[in-house]
Amino acid sequence: MGTRIADSVRERIEQMIVTGEFADGERLDEVKLAEQFGVSRTPLREAFQSLAAS
Numbered sequence: 129m130g131t132r133i134a135d136s137v138r139e140r141i142e143q144m145i146v147t148g149e150f151a152d153g154e155r156l157d158e159v160k161l162a163e164q165f166g167v168s169r170t171p172l173r174e175a176f177q178s179l180a181a182s
């Protein structure tokens with residue numbers, strides 16, 4: 129089940145990147161994003177790892 133959450137978070141982060149919600153080089157705050165998405169930090173980290181691998 130955690131993977132589905134991480135996949136959903138990954139898609140949301142990708143969309144935010146595409147729409148320019150993050151500035152180039154902007155540091156992403158794990159705690160704030162987890163709160164914003166309503167998830168724990170674990171699926172957020174999994175989403176970051178997936179994005180980094182792609």
